[in-house]
Amino acid sequence: MERNPAAGRYLHALGNVTFLERPFHPTTLISLAQSALRGRRRQYEARARLDQLRELAAVLEQRVEERTAEHAAAVAQLHEAQKLETLGQLTGGVAHDFNNLLTPIAGALDILQRRYGNEDPRSARLLSNALLASDRATVLVQRLLGFARRQALQTQAVDLSGLLNGMRDLITSSIGPTIELHMQTDPDAGLASADPNQLELAILNLCVNARDAMPQGGVLSVMTERVAIGPRDAPHLTPGLYLKLSVIDTGTGMDAETLTRAVEPFFSTKETGRGTGLGLSMVHGLAAQLGGSFALTSVPGEGTRCDLYLPVAEAKDVVETNVARKVTHVAGRPLRILLIDDEEIVRVATAEMIRDLGHFVAEAASGSEGLAKLTEGLEVDVVISDYKMPRMNGAELAKRVRELRPQTALLIITGYTGTAVDLPKHLARLAKPFNQSDIANALGALVDVDDKIVRLIGA
Known part of the structure; x- marks a missing residue:
């Protein structure tokens, strides 16, 4: 370097350079070459490990993002469940008090109509209207109790296919001539554990909601199938066998914000006077009380799918004929x-x-x-x-x-x-x-x- 200063530029240009002054022994040259090779191999190994670390860091970052998203979704679901549970408790309490108020009103009106209804046509008409309002209030309370999961259910083994086939004419007349009904049931799916009267009301509510979502007509599909739910499967049910009832329409659909509020009591996108906003909330509460689940999926302009999961009936769900004592x-x-x-x-x-x-x-x-x-x-x-x-x-x-x-x-x-x-x-x-x-x-x-x-x- 002292006799050839120009060689210094190679040191800066090449970086990893060793200068050997002559004369030198061949062993020295071989030793330096081997040392240089070992140094180069370590560089390659270090670079490979850095690449691995970068890949691991990227994978870790992706996993952190996924876990963060899962946690956020779980927290949002928990908040939604807590909100619905709070609404359910409030609704159940209101319905309980409302029932106690309605009972003496309905009873008194009934007695008055029996005693004086035939004497005065005007009084008979007023009493009939009051009793009709009382009946509507009764239906409203039952829907409130359904959402709150506080209604007394008569649970038994229900043939879901037979129930739907028996409701075909009722559904057809309810949805009107502009909507085409497709019904596909699996007679071999087994029996569902449910209250047949409440289940029939829930199915009719879903079909009427679908009708209102198709003002220009469309296709309404009602299907049943037996499904097996595993751990962590949507819609977050206890693993086991269920009967899934699906009601699918080709209507206006719902956006994400509407979908998140669809099962809230009294929430409705219908015109004033066309609905109470308790149809979907009642179905949601019924499914939860029966040990099943209710799921909604929708796309604006394409339609909505309602899936009602009901547990498969066990032997204890079969209603037995009771032998009663007599006096x-x-x-x-x-x-x-x-x-x-x-x-x-x-x-x-x-x-x-x-x-x-x-x-x-x-x-x-x-x-x-x-x-x-x-x-x-x-x-x-x-x-x-x-x-x-x-x-x-x-x-x-x-x-x-x-x-x-x-x-x-x-x-x-x-x-x-x-x-x-x-x-x-x-x-x-x-x-x-x-x-x-x-x-x-x-x-x-x-x-x-x-x-x-x-x-x-x-x-």
Whole structure:
């Protein structure tokens, strides 16, 4: 370098250069060459590892993004579930109070119509309109309870294909002539665990919603199939076998914002007066209460798909015929009834409806008061009790009455039963709100008149 300064530029240009001054021994040259090769190999290895690190960093970054997206989706789903649960609790409480208000109103209107409806046509017309409004309010409350998952369900094994085939004419008349109905059912799919009446109402709601989404006509497809749900499969069900009912339309569809709010109670995109906004919320609540799920997918301008997942029925879901104990009485004798309800306005109205039917009624404001009357020797043929009462609900009361008076018939009034329905399936029930005809029919179901013998059933 001292004798040839120009060689310095090679050092800067080439970077990894070794200068060897002559004379040198061949061993020195070989040693330097081998050292240079080892250095080059280490460079290549370092570069390869850097490339691997870059690839791993890219993969890690992608995984972090995916996990972050999954976490965000899970948090959003949790917030949505919490929001719906909160709405459900609020809705269930409102429906419970509304039921207690409707019961005396409907009962009083029914009695007034029976007594004075034939005397004054104007009064009869007004009473009929009031009863019609009461019936509509009853349907509204049932839908609220359906969303809140607080309605009392009569769960049993249901042939979904047979149910749909039986509803074909009803669906066809409901959707109108401009919509073409395609129905494809799998008769070998098995039985679903569901309440047939509520399920039929849910299917009709879905079909009517589909009709409203196709104002210019279109195609409505209703299909059933048996599906197996695995871990982490949508729509986040417990792994197992389910029956999937799909209602698909070719209508206007929904955007993402509308889709996220579709199952909220009272949310509706229809014109004012054309819907309550409770159809989809009721279906959502019914599916959750049955242990299934409800999923919506939609594309604006292309249509909407509604998938209702129902658990496959087990042996315990099959409704058995109950063998009831019977107590004989003289034919035509009015029934002696103990009425238990903590709501005074409901209890008084119910008692008046029953007395108007010709029966004797003793009243109690709580389960403990009713049991005390029975312990003191009150002779009754039927005990009628509200389900939700403080300190002792209807199920607990029924058990105590069975122990105290095993041959006494029981009728439980249900309006809001909570998330866990612990009433035995054979126990007779009457849903709030009810009118005089409803309670007469309920008592009629407990009483079988045959050859001047009254048999009380339900013990």
